[in-house]
Amino acid sequence: MENLQQEKCPVTHGANTDTNKNVMSWWPNALNLDILHQHDTKTNPLGKDFNYRKEFQKLDYDGLKNDLKKLMVESQQWWPADWGHYGGLMIRMAWHSAGTYRTADGRGGSNTGNQRFAPLNSWPDNVNLDKARRILWPIKKKYGNKISWADLFILAGNMAYESMGFKTFGFAGGREDIWHPEKDIYWGEEKEWLAKSRYSSDSDSESLENPLAAVQMGLIYVNPEGVDGNPDPLKTAQDMRTTFKRMAMNDEETVALTAGGHTVGKAHGNGDASILDASPEGAPIEHQGFGWMNPKGKGNAEDTVSSGLEGAWTTHPNKWNNTYFHLLFTYDWELTKSPAGANQWEPVNIKDEDKPFDAHVPGVRRNPMMTDADMALKIDPEYRKLSERFYKDPEYFAQVFARAWFKLTHRDLGPKSRYLGPDVPAEDLIWQDPIPTSDNNLSQSEIEVLKSKILNCGLSQTELINTAWDSARTFRASDFRGGANGARIRLNPQKNWEGNEPKRLEKVLNKLIEIQLEFANRVSLADLIVLGGSAAIEKAANDAGVNIKVPFNPGRGDAVQEMTDTESFEVLEPIHDGYRNWQKKDYIVDPEELLLDRTQLMGLTAPEMTVLIGGMRVLGTNHGNTKHGVFTDKEGILTNDFFVNLTDMNYYWKPVSENLYHIVDRKTNQTKWTATRVDLIFGSNSILRAYSEFYAQDDNKEKFVEDFVKAWVKVMDADRFDLK
Numbered sequence: 224m225e226n227l228q229q230e231k232c233p234v235t236h237g238a239n240t241d242t243n244k245n246v247m248s249w250w251p252n253a254l255n256l257d258i259l260h261q262h263d264t265k266t267n268p269l270g271k272d273f274n275y276r277k278e279f280q281k282l283d284y285d286g287l288k289n290d291l292k293k294l295m296v297e298s299q300q301w302w303p304a305d306w307g308h309y310g311g312l313m314i315r316m317a318w319h320s321a322g323t324y325r326t327a328d329g330r331g332g333s334n335t336g337n338q339r340f341a342p343l344n345s346w347p348d349n350v351n352l353d354k355a356r357r358i359l360w361p362i363k364k365k366y367g368n369k370i371s372w373a374d375l376f377i378l379a380g381n382m383a384y385e386s387m388g389f390k391t392f393g394f395a396g397g398r399e400d401i402w403h404p405e406k407d408i409y410w411g412e413e414k415e416w417l418a419k420s421r422y423s424s425d426s427d428s429e430s431l432e433n434p435l436a437a438v439q440m441g442l443i444y445v446n447p448e449g450v451d452g453n454p455d456p457l458k459t460a461q462d463m464r465t466t467f468k469r470m471a472m473n474d475e476e477t478v479a480l481t482a483g484g485h486t487v488g489k490a491h492g493n494g495d496a497s498i499l500d501a502s503p504e505g506a507p508i509e510h511q512g513f514g515w516m517n518p519k520g521k522g523n524a525e526d527t528v529s530s531g532l533e534g535a536w537t538t539h540p541n542k543w544n545n546t547y548f549h550l551l552f553t554y555d556w557e558l559t560k561s562p563a564g565a566n567q568w569e570p571v572n573i574k575d576e577d578k579p580f581d582a583h584v585p586g587v588r589r590n591p592m593m594t595d596a597d598m599a600l601k602i603d604p605e606y607r608k609l610s611e612r613f614y615k616d617p618e619y620f621a622q623v624f625a626r627a628w629f630k631l632t633h634r635d636l637g638p639k640s641r642y643l644g645p646d647v648p649a650e651d652l653i654w655q656d657p658i659p660t661s662d663n664n665l666s667q668s669e670i671e672v673l674k675s676k677i678l679n680c681g682l683s684q685t686e687l688i689n690t691a692w693d694s695a696r697t698f699r700a701s702d703f704r705g706g707a708n709g710a711r712i713r714l715n716p717q718k719n720w721e722g723n724e725p726k727r728l729e730k731v732l733n734k735l736i737e738i739q740l741e742f743a744n745r746v747s748l749a750d751l752i753v754l755g756g757s758a759a760i761e762k763a764a765n766d767a768g769v770n771i772k773v774p775f776n777p778g779r780g781d782a783v784q785e786m787t788d789t790e791s792f793e794v795l796e797p798i799h800d801g802y803r804n805w806q807k808k809d810y811i812v813d814p815e816e817l818l819l820d821r822t823q824l825m826g827l828t829a830p831e832m833t834v835l836i837g838g839m840r841v842l843g844t845n846h847g848n849t850k851h852g853v854f855t856d857k858e859g860i861l862t863n864d865f866f867v868n869l870t871d872m873n874y875y876w877k878p879v880s881e882n883l884y885h886i887v888d889r890k891t892n893q894t895k896w897t898a899t900r901v902d903l904i905f906g907s908n909s910i911l912r913a914y915s916e917f918y919a920q921d922d923n924k925e926k927f928v929e930d931f932v933k934a935w936v937k938v939m940d941a942d943r944f945d946l947k
Contacts (some may be wrong), residue, residue, distance in 0.1 A: 254908050258407035258819055259829045260572040268400040275371065275399050275945075279643045281398075282369040290362055291382035302354045303524045305582035306541040308595065310360060310383035311488015315354055316355040317380025318484055321632045326433030326471050326794045328824065329702030330408050332635030333398060336373030340404040346440035347416050347441040347504035350515050351491070351505050351529045355379075357513070373398030377632045384628075387487055389543035389621065392629040395642035406442035407823075413440035428461040436469035438462050446472075447490075447532060447594035448566040454558055460603035471634050471654065471791065476627040478600055478609040483624035484885075485536040485597060486547045489582055492533035492563035494519050494526055525583040531565035534592035535579040543621075548614035550577060550591055551601050561592070568593040585817070630654060637703025640944045652909040653788045658709040661780040663747055670775060673742065674758040680734045684859060685843050690731040691756020691939065692802070692844065693723045694749075697795045698941040705795050706942025709782035710749035716789050721807060724846065731755070749779035753939045761936060763842055763861040769928040776938050776946055797821075801901040802839050805846030814882060815904040826941060828904040831934040833905060833914040838867040838931040840902070852902035854886070863927040866919035868896070869906045876903060 264271060294448040295313065298304035305311055323343065324332030335345055344353060352470075355371075363375055370378075374396040409422050411432070419439045431438065438445050445464050450458045467477040467497045488824040488917075494517060500506060503514035510516060520526035533579060536614075538546040545683070554570035561567050569590045578588040613620035629648070636642065641653050651657040665673075677687065697705030711717050713732050713767045719725055726751045735751045757773040764771045797865075799806035801818030810817065822832045843858040845851060855864035868874070874895060877885045884903055886896040907910045940946060 253913055254815055254819070254904060254911075255407075256819065256829050256908075256910055257831065259827070260825045261405060261407060261823070262401050262403070265367060268402070269368065271403075273368070274910065275368075276397070276643060278369045279374075279396050282366065284644060285360070287366055287370060287378070288382055290365070291379055292386045294358070294362060295383055295386045299358060302358065303583065306490055306580070308387065308541045309355075310387045310541065312358075313353045313379045313383040314353075314484065314488060316352050317377050318633060319352060320376045320441050321634070322470065323437075324471070324635045324702070325434050325436040325469050326791070327436075327469065328820075329635065329699040329704060330434070330700065331436075333373055333377055333632060334635045334702070335405070336371060336376065336398065336400040337405055338376065339372060341403070341504045342404070342410065345504040345514060346443075347502075348443045348530075350499075350502075351527070353515075355514055361765075370396070371398055371400045375802070380632065384487075384543065387542045390625065392625040393648035394629075394646040395633055395636060395639075395644055397641045397643045400786055409434070411435055411440045416441040417446075431465055431469070434469075434666070435461060438466060445596055447530060447596060449595040452566070454566045454568075454595050455822070456595055456598040456600075456602040458461050459607055460599035463599060463606075464597055471630070472627065473606055475609050475623060476771075478606050478613065479620065479624040479627045480631060481596055481600060482547050482610065482613060482620070482625055483628065485594075486543060486545075487537070487540055489535040489579075490532035490567075490592065490594075491527040492528035492531040492560075492565050494528040494560040494563060496528050496531045496563045496565075499528060519816045525581070528563055531561060531563040532592060532594060533561040533563065533565075533567075534567070534589060535582070536591055536593065536597065537615075538577050538579050538591070540579055540582075543618070543639075545614070545617040547576070548610060548620075551597065551610070552614060553577075556593060556598060556601075559592075566595070568595070568598050635702040637944075638944065641703060653786065654791060656704060656782075656788075657786045658782045659780040659786075661747055661750075661778050662748055663745055663777045663779070663839040665744065665746060665750075665777045669744055670754070670777070673746065674761075676738050676742075677735070677751070677755045677758055678762060679737060682731055682734050682755070685848075686731050687755040687759040687802070688839075688842055689724070689756075689844050690728060691753050692839075693797075694752050695938050695941065696797065696800065696802070696821075696825065698826075698938070699824045700941070701794070701824055701914050703942070707753050707939060708779045708942045709750055709786075710747065710752060710779070711749065711787055711792070712752070713780050714782065714784050714787050716792055716796070720796050722800060722803075722805065722846065746777070747779050747781045749781055750777050753779065757935070757939065759836075760842070760932065761860065762926050763859060765813065765934070766930065767857075767862045767924075769861070769925050771928060771932055772899045773932050776940055776943060778943070778945065800846065802835055803844055803846045804840070804849060804851050804899055804901060809881070814900045818901055818904075825938060827934065827937070829910065830914055830930070831937065833911060834918060834927060834930045835934045835938075836901070836905060837863065837915070837918060837927065838935075840865045851883070851897045851899045854896050854898075854902075861928055861931065863918050863924050866905075866915045866927070869902070870912070870916055870919045878904075 227338050260800050295309045296307060298307050320338045325787045326361040343349060359375060359379060376803060378394055381394050384391055388640050413420055421432040421435055437443055444453055445459060445462045449455050450462055465479060500516035501514060503512055506514045512825045517528055536547055537544060543892060554573055556568040558569055559567060559569045569592050575588060579591055581587040581589050600606045695707040701707050735748060739746055739748055739751055754775055758774050761773040801814060806814060838861055841855045841862055841864050843853060853867035873889055875889055879885055882899050884898045885894040886898055888895050905915045
């Protein structure tokens with residue numbers, strides 16, 4: 224038997240999928256750098272020379288839209304369309320693709336097509352969306368690399384609405400697909416689907432854990448059956464208000480999206496949900512990526528089980544109409560159970576002509592239904608006011624919904640400069656963080672003149688570097704918000720953020736404005752801020768004996784206060800910055816974990832993080848001018864001293880408090896330097912120490928400076944989409 228078993232296992236199990244058996248599971252508290260390795264280019268089959276923006280320009284866009292509209296009404300036997308129209312299914316797919324977005328860290332959303340991969344492809348709330356994606360496959364196959372899955376999901380939702388008679392606000396392409404799961408996005412700590420342990424207070428919906436937006440693990444928004452599955456529209460309204468706010472929506476947008484999303488399509492719960500097969504990630508290989516297979520009856524059509532609720536919301540679910548509000552306000556609604564046993568609301572004594580026809584059985588009418596969230600629009604006083612206005616003014620409702628749908632599906636796409644395609648709306652919307660187009664036309668000689676003026680204006684190199692860094696560090700690669708472009712660091716709320724050291728910031732900005740006004744040519748303050756930091760780094764490198772030019776790309780514009788939604792920018796406020804060795808207060812999460820999160824949001828790699836930390840320390844850029852981690856006697860000069868002294872065994876490391884350490888000379892027993900956890904992690908963690916030792920080598924002094932400059936420029940230009 225033993226020999227037989229060996230014959231069946233001819234190779235070592237390097238592809239073992241049990242995550243509990245990976246090599247690092249022996250040390251569960253070790254710092255995990257995997258978040259910085261997401262979307263490794265080795266997983267991308269398109270190759271490094273592929274340019275999606277150029278490919279999209281070759282797309283037969285009108286042909287694609289027409290094909291999508293045809294697809295909506297060509298019901299396929301293996302998964303028949305409700306009322307002969309796939310609109311409801313495609314809208315739900317687009318909605319759930321975009322709806323994972325949360326403002327706190329900009330993660331989630333439709334920007335990467337991540338719905339194709341775990342965990343999202345197997346979330347309970349995404350049940351049967353695997354079928355929607357497979358229905359779209361012939362379209363994707365035909366148009367290939369010219370349209371990403373991420374863009375296709377959203378465009379399919381738009382075309383679904385338009386094919387049902389609704390005029391959308393517009394569409395923009397520009398989303399690029401990922402090629403493996405985003406395993407390191409924090410979706411909650413629960414260990415089972417639909418558990419609820421993300422509130423610090425059961426009675427306070429605002430106590431929902433940051434950065435989360437959905438109320439339970441595996442849901443996009445709120446539980447359709449009520450809070451914790453217990454129907455209570457008033458409580459559900461509070462969950463909705465918190466959840467939608469964390470997805471950048473106000474009350475009016477929330478009501479419009481709920482009603483507009485439920486105007487078409489239906490919920491599916493005509494059967495026993497407990498007998499469904501496993502989700503896509505857990506399904507047997509012969510299912511070929513399909514999950515939730517239903518063994519009852521046809522397994523689809525009238526036997527479809529998805530959410531567990533059963534029925535349509537409106538009288539005519541295959542076309543845009545205003546019967547949602549007509550039904551909601553005309554009838555009283557009572558709590559019932561769906562065939563799958565889910566809580567739902569149905570009307571009392573509804574007229575036969577107000578009932579929708581069955582989606583698959585000809586000639587049969589069915590009761591409409593409402594979720595607890597729908598009933599919240601009638602019961603919650605503020606939601607009711609908005610709903611009544613929409614009911615009385617269908618045109619206004621359509622207008623608000625069109626804009627809210629566009630915002631929902633484009634919120635994480637970034638500024639308008641990233642938008643692609645002929646259907647991009649001309650209007651600048653404040654949530655797009657608009658920035659005036661720059662007409663800065665600086666020659667290289669003018670740039671050199673400006674650098675000289677800045678370096679001789681009385682500001683220190685550290686002040687210039689810190690101002691440039693603080694301006695650029697807000698950039699988030701998750702939703703492409705923030706960054707140096709726009710010079711919003713001089714506007715509310717950024718100019719008052721503690722992390723930006725307002726007094727120092729004001730001093731630097733006043734000097735730079737003087738230079739701006741005196742300069743003969745036009746130059747934006749945003750460009751001057753970046754140029755000042757880069758000029759200071761160039762001088763610090765030259766002082767270290769490395770002759771190097773820090774590349775500078777002019778062309779940034781200056782936003783004004785009227786272009787800046789103060790409330791929406793509050794989520795970008797840094798509450799920690801390991802690069803400047805600062806955090807606003809003590810947190811449960813260790814400082815080095817916070818550093819990794821910030822680094823990943825900025826789009827930096829582990830080596831880039833390492834070289835930036837080392838350079839920023841010796842340049843003396845710590846917040847408040849603290850000396851923690853400044854392992855050099857030549858502060859202000861761009862040397863590799865941080866790494867040299869970190870790895871020097873002539874010192875030992877002594878903890879003083881939770882986040883403070885002394886670096887002690889072994890011979891004299893005297894403290895030479897102080898350090899934080901962020902400093903010492905680069906000597907403690909085996910991977911980061913390998914990078915630190917690399918930069919500490921005698922033959923890598925120039926390499927360190929070169930790599931620091933490259934990483935610095937990457938940060939400064941992260942939001943320059945015109946350069947990409």
